[in-house]
Amino acid sequence: MDAPTAAAQVKINRWLPYWAVFQADVRQTLQSWVYRTWVFVSVLVTVGYSLYRYGAEHEAGILQSASHLVSDLLRWTLLGSVTLIIVLTVGSISSERGTMADSILSRGISRYQYFLGKWHARLVTILATFFVLGAAALVSCHFLLHEDLSLIGSVAALVMVAALLAVVSTCGVTVSALTNSTVVGITALWVAVYGVGIVLSFLTRSTPSPTWLLQVLPNVLHGHFSWYTVARFVGWSALTSAVAAVFGLGYFSRRDV
Numbered sequence: 001m002d003a004p005t006a007a008a009q010v011k012i013n014r015w016l017p018y019w020a021v022f023q024a025d026v027r028q029t030l031q032s033w034v035y036r037t038w039v040f041v042s043v044l045v046t047v048g049y050s051l052y053r054y055g056a057e058h059e060a061g062i063l064q065s066a067s068h069l070v071s072d073l074l075r076w077t078l079l080g081s082v083t084l085i086i087v088l089t090v091g092s093i094s095s096e097r098g099t100m101a102d103s104i105l106s107r108g109i110s111r112y113q114y115f116l117g118k119w120h121a122r123l124v125t126i127l128a129t130f131f132v133l134g135a136a137a138l139v140s141c142h143f144l145l146h147e148d149l150s151l152i153g154s155v156a157a158l159v160m161v162a163a164l165l166a167v168v169s170t171c172g173v174t175v176s177a178l179t180n181s182t183v184v185g186i187t188a189l190w191v192a193v194y195g196v197g198i199v200l201s202f203l204t205r206s207t208p209s210p211t212w213l214l215q216v217l218p219n220v221l222h223g224h225f226s227w228y229t230v231a232r233f234v235g236w237s238a239l240t241s242a243v244a245a246v247f248g249l250g251y252f253s254r255r256d257v
Contacts, residue, residue: 017109021117025092029125034091038084039129046073046137070149071217073137074161077130078210082168082193085126089172090185092118093252111253119173119245126169127162134158150223156230157220160213163237168193170241174248 029035093115138154172189179185200209213233219225 015113018113018117021109021114022121025118025121026125029088029122032088034084034088035125035129038081038088039133041084042077042081042133045076046133046140070137070154070157070221074134074157074217075214077161078164078214082165083190085165085168086172086189086193087186088126089122089169090176090179090189091182092122092173093176094179094182094185095176112249115173115177115249115252118176119170119248122173123166123169126165130162130165131158134161149221153221153223153225156225156227157217160220160230160233161217163234164210164213167237167240167244170244174244177248177252 135158138149171193175185175189176182179188197210201211216225216229220230
């Protein structure tokens, strides 16, 4: 008489498959050569550029601004790291296309959980890495160069750049769910991202865009900004990410794998 009662008390965690995909993809991302290349190049550029500025200030006597250094590093992140982030995210689903139906989706996990696990894993890994690298750059600038950074402005600048990277990461996972070929997906998204960036650069200066962000970064780092502008930029970025994710999730849930 006790067996049915015990069985009835067993709670089933319906999000356990999602958590399994999330953990597995985080490990896979950290072991990826693309991710390690991104981190290595970012650290190399940060250390090399910081030492160059430090040498120019202490050997040549040329005053070096920490805000200009951080602004240049964030500009490199937007212009250079985006390509590696696209490669890193577009391969999240499309690279497993051949084994997905038999080894993954046939084991009690829905396509919604699979997509969300992949998306959140790549998003968390990329943004966490960016914040760690950004914080390290700010600390190094504080000790090496002429300090003219605002703490609040530095946080705001990191948040705004992270919001833009979140859009690129989300679009990468979405394209990965739409295409069968990783190479085709990388090419299409790379052209789309830089094409949209060029188009947005022709808009007014008050319109939030990647070009606008590059222009206002020095002022933000100095603390000359409004939280309304930051919230507006982050809000539009979050909305774009949500729309891209919903579209990719809806399409992936109905297509053949």
